[in-house]
Amino acid sequence: MRLKDKVAIVTGGANGMGRSTAVLFAREGAKVVVGDVDDAAGAKLAAEVEAAGGTLTYQRCDVSDEAQVAALVATAERVFGKLDTIFNNAGIEQQVTPSHEVTADLFDRVIGINLKGTFFGCKHAIPALLRNGGGTIVNNSSVSAFANVGGNISYASSKGAIMSMTRVLAIEYARRNIRVNAINPGVIDTDMNRRNKALSTDPDAVEEKWRTITPMGRMGTGEEIAETVLYLASDQSSFVTGIGLLIDGGRVAT
Numbered sequence: 001m002r003l004k005d006k007v008a009i010v011t012g013g014a015n016g017m018g019r020s021t022a023v024l025f026a027r028e029g030a031k032v033v034v035g036d037v038d039d040a041a042g043a044k045l046a047a048e049v050e051a052a053g054g055t056l057t058y059q060r061c062d063v064s065d066e067a068q069v070a071a072l073v074a075t076a077e078r079v080f081g082k083l084d085t086i087f088n089n090a091g092i093e094q095q096v097t098p099s100h101e102v103t104a105d106l107f108d109r110v111i112g113i114n115l116k117g118t119f120f121g122c123k124h125a126i127p128a129l130l131r132n133g134g135g136t137i138v139n140n141s142s143v144s145a146f147a148n149v150g151g152n153i154s155y156a157s158s159k160g161a162i163m164s165m166t167r168v169l170a171i172e173y174a175r176r177n178i179r180v181n182a183i184n185p186g187v188i189d190t191d192m193n194r195r196n197k198a199l200s201t202d203p204d205a206v207e208e209k210w211r212t213i214t215p216m217g218r219m220g221t222g223e224e225i226a227e228t229v230l231y232l233a234s235d236q237s238s239f240v241t242g243i244g245l246l247i248d249g250g251r252v253a254t
């Protein structure tokens, strides 16, 4: 088991790739704390993991609220005694909109959850990781930090900035035994993309476009993302810090 006796936090872990990661972490021996705003899905996940013999606690946490993120980290330490790793995964999409029509409110909302939420996760996890003698942070950026299709300026900006944040923290804490990395998923089959597709006037064309821009010709799965997060969170990647790992079916190679 690659995370035996480790304590892990997954934000946005009630659905999508966060959920797949929380399930894999628990299967690999971690005690998992999931923070999300979807309480029904969080409670269902906790029951499923416990029924399968794993350990998972769900706590409501809106990552754009600093106090709630601090409380999530405090729960991990209070309930399980320490923190070894955090996957800052919670994020929302921006509906495709011409950039000159994006309102300040929309921009603030996406940045508030995706970027500030990741910052709060890092900021509050780091003292706990230092108390633990070290640990790992994995931030969920996106292929959008490198390759884009346009029309999602707040989302792409948040994901680009997460790459910068990851590098800053990797350098700052490298000698204190905290490794900080990011993942850059391509098009993954989750509710986020189901919502993106549903908003289009031609959903079939949207899906065809996703296949066309991805050399492997398909969407990735949450399970494929989870395996990569596990690699970066665990000792398997012990000399890896400050990177963004593309999981994109070859998209950025084109």
Ligand SMILES: NC(=O)c1ccc[n+]([C@@H]2O[C@H](COP(=O)([O-])OP(=O)(O)OC[C@H]3O[C@@H](n4cnc5c(N)ncnc54)[C@H](O)[C@@H]3O)[C@@H](O)[C@H]2O)c1
Pocket: 011, 012, 013, 014, 015, 016, 017, 018, 035, 036, 037, 038, 061, 062, 063, 064, 089, 090, 091, 092, 093, 113, 140, 141, 142, 143, 184, 185, 186, 187, 188, 189, 190, 191, 192, 193
């Ligand atoms: N799906 C993709 O193709 C794709 C590609 C690259 C990156 N990502 C990133 O992966 C992450 C997960 O996305 P997903 O595709 O699994 O989406 P998803 O919508 O399936 O899951 C996102 C989860 O985050 C939760 N969430 C939303 N706002 C929150 C908040 N304020 N506080 C806490 N939790 C919140 C949701 O309730 C949900 O459980 C996001 O950061 C997303 O930007 C997704």
